[in-house]
Amino acid sequence: MKTLEIWYEFGSNYSYLSVQRVGELARSRGVPLKWEPFLLGPIFKSFGWETSPFVLQEQKGRYMWRDMERQCEKYGLPWKRPTNFPRRALLPMRVAVLGKDAVWIEAFSRRMMALNFVEDREIDSVEAVSRVLVELGLDAGAIIEQAQDAQNKERLKDQTLRARALGVFGGPTFFVEGEMFWGNDRLDEAVEWAARA
Amino acid sequence: MKTLEIWYEFGSNYSYLSVQRVGELARSRGVPLKWEPFLLGPIFKSFGWETSPFVLQEQKGRYMWRDMERQCEKYGLPWKRPTNFPRRALLPMRVAVLGKDAVWIEAFSRRMMALNFVEDREIDSVEAVSRVLVELGLDAGAIIEQAQDAQNKERLKDQTLRARALGVFGGPTFFVEGEMFWGNDRLDEAVEWAARA
Numbered sequence: 001m002k003t004l005e006i007w008y009e010f011g012s013n014y015s016y017l018s019v020q021r022v023g024e025l026a027r028s029r030g031v032p033l034k035w036e037p038f039l040l041g042p043i044f045k046s047f048g049w050e051t052s053p054f055v056l057q058e059q060k061g062r063y064m065w066r067d068m069e070r071q072c073e074k075y076g077l078p079w080k081r082p083t084n085f086p087r088r089a090l091l092p093m094r095v096a097v098l099g100k101d102a103v104w105i106e107a108f109s110r111r112m113m114a115l116n117f118v119e120d121r122e123i124d125s126v127e128a129v130s131r132v133l134v135e136l137g138l139d140a141g142a143i144i145e146q147a148q149d150a151q152n153k154e155r156l157k158d159q160t161l162r163a164r165a166l167g168v169f170g171g172p173t174f175f176v177e178g179e180m181f182w183g184n185d186r187l188d189e190a191v192e193w194a195a196r197a
Numbered sequence: 198m199k200t201l202e203i204w205y206e207f208g209s210n211y212s213y214l215s216v217q218r219v220g221e222l223a224r225s226r227g228v229p230l231k232w233e234p235f236l237l238g239p240i241f242k243s244f245g246w247e248t249s250p251f252v253l254q255e256q257k258g259r260y261m262w263r264d265m266e267r268q269c270e271k272y273g274l275p276w277k278r279p280t281n282f283p284r285r286a287l288l289p290m291r292v293a294v295l296g297k298d299a300v301w302i303e304a305f306s307r308r309m310m311a312l313n314f315v316e317d318r319e320i321d322s323v324e325a326v327s328r329v330l331v332e333l334g335l336d337a338g339a340i341i342e343q344a345q346d347a348q349n350k351e352r353l354k355d356q357t358l359r360a361r362a363l364g365v366f367g368g369p370t371f372f373v374e375g376e377m378f379w380g381n382d383r384l385d386e387a388v389e390w391a392a393r394a
Contacts, residue, residue, distance in 0.1 A: 047254060057244060059366040063379055070386070169256040182260055185382045189267070 002197040003032040004190055005175040007163055008109070009040045010089035010096070012171040013054075013068055013082075016117040017184040019172070020077055023106045025187065029195040035105045037096035038163040039156065040086075040171050046164060052086045071184070078118045087116050088124040094147040095129055097156045104136050111135065199394040200229040201387055202372040204360055205306070206237045207286035207293070209368040210251075210265055210279075213314040214381040216369070217274055220303045222384065226392040232302045234293035235360040236353065237283075237368050243361060249283045268381070275315045284313050285321040291344040292326055294353045301333050308332065 006022050008015040026033040044052065054061040065081055072079035092112045099105045111132045115121045122128060126144055133140035146152060163173075167180065174181040174190035176197065181190035203219050205212040223230040241249065251258040262278055269276035289309045296302050308329045312318045319325060323341055330337035343349060360370075364377065371378040371387035373394065378387035 057366060059364045062364060063366070063377055066377065067379070067383075074386075167256045167259060169254060169260070180260055180263065182264070186264075189271075 001031060002176050002194045003034055004194040005034045005036050007036045007038055007166075007168055007171060007173040007175070009038060009171050010092050010109075010112050010116060010123060011052075011086035012040055013064065013085070013117060014170075014184045015172040016113045017068075017071055017075060017077065018174075018187050019109050019113045021075060021184075021187060022191075023110075025191045026194075029191055031191055031194040035096070035100045035109065036159065036163075037093050037100060037109075037156070038159045038168070038171075039090075039093060042160050043164060043168060043170075047169070055085070078114070080118055080120050082116055082120050084122070087122065089116075090124055091126065091144070091147065092123050092129050092132075094152055094156050095133070095143060097159055098143065098147045098152050104138060107136055108132060198227065198229070199374050199391045200231055201391040202231045202233050204233045204235055204363075204365055204368060204370040204372070206235060206368050207289050207306075207309050207313060207320060208249075208283040209237055210261065210282070210314060211367075211381045212369040213310045214265075214268055214272060214274065215371075215384050216306050216310045218272060218381075218384060219388075220307075222388045223391075226388055228388055228391040232293070232297045232306065233356065233360075234290050234297060234306075234353070235356045235365070235368075236287075236290060239357050240361060240365060240367075244366075252282070275311070277315055277317050279313055279317050281319070284319065286313070287321055288323065288341070288344065289320050289326050289329075291349055291353050292330070292340060294356055295340065295344045295349050301335060304333055305329060 004026055006018060008019055022033065049056055054064045068081070069079060089112070096105065096109060099108060112123055115123050115128060115132070129144060130140040133143055166175065170182060172184060172187070174187060176190055176194045179193055181187070181193070201219075201223055203215060205216055219230065246253055251261050265278070266276060286309070293302065293306060293309075296305060309320055312320050312325060312329070326341060327337040330340055363372065367379060369381060369384070371384065373387055373391045376390055378384070378390070
């Protein structure tokens with residue numbers, strides 16, 4: 001049995017599918033799970049892209065929105081195409097990196113994803129993030145303050161540099177001790193890889 | 198029951214997986230299959246790319262080669278990473294478009310793919326294409342002559358324009374009466390879509 005890492009970001013639509021699915025899948029196979037939030041924007045910039053390839057390539061973007069409808073139907077996940085894409089998610093990503101090893105990381109991540117891809121709401125605000133933290137029974141004020149301190153800002157930058165160093169080029173990406181799996185389409189294989197090990 | 202179209206090209210590694218799998222899958226579900234060869238190069242050029250994204254993006258390319266090993270193992274397909282990628286395939290693609298509705302299109306396409314992705318051989322030559330056609334008991338000389346006449350060259354150009362008009366941005370791509378599925382990862386869903394219709 002090996003640990004499965006999920007590298008994800010709240011602005012990424014295919015990360016939405018995996019963030020909602022990964023906890024139950026990993027638990028069902030007894031696979032330990034590590035949550036690894038990182039920023040996709042700097043990764044895309046390193047390729048010379050100013051935004052998501054789904055925006056830069058019109059045909060691919062159009063296809064992706066249809067694919068998301070079908071995939072959500074397949075997995076029984078709710079879905080509403082966001083009117084703003086990709087959404088900025090800097091504050092919730094900072095909270096995620098602060099809480100990446102906390103018991104609330106899964107619930108927090110799932111809820112932020114649902115705000116973006118089910119409720120079609122902006123997520124990069126103290127108000128949006130507070131609401132979710134309070135719902136989870138957490139001290140929103142203290143967490144948001146700590147998420148925005150200099151040390152935690154650096155942690156998120158470091159996560160993103162680690163992602164680049166690992167060869168991550170999109171989200172979600174999974175690792176099982178160096179074995180890389182890209183995309184929600186490889187989540188089940190990644191879980192099996194970890195379970196068989 | 199609706200017809201499944203497979204849009205593919207001999208230089209495309211993920212097309213290799215689908216070309217080897219699609220015939221048996223479609224037959225097992227009683228789904229009629231149409232073979233639609235097209236050139237990926239002009240599609241990539243329309244995005245401003247001079248070659249495959251797997252060459253342009255080093256990280257994605259490195260991942261893809263590992264993914265191909267795993268996918269071939271999963272499907273029980275032979276595999277050898279080609280020493281030249283992406284391989285030019287103009288002549289075999291012209292033969293494919295000439296024979297797209299012929300009984301030999303599946304066997305020809307599978308054999309050309311195996312030359313590229315199992316035997317690691319160049320495929321864009323009269324010699325390579327002749328050998329395959331002769332193996333299949335066909336009149337290689339006559340077919341290659343007809344494949345290279347002006348009218349057939351236009352047919353391949355038209356196929357590629359049709360692919361662009363349909364919104365194709367990579368290979369393989371599947372259509373079931375206007376419903377689009379991109380990539381070998383969506384082949385099974387495309388077959389089910391056609392079977393359920």
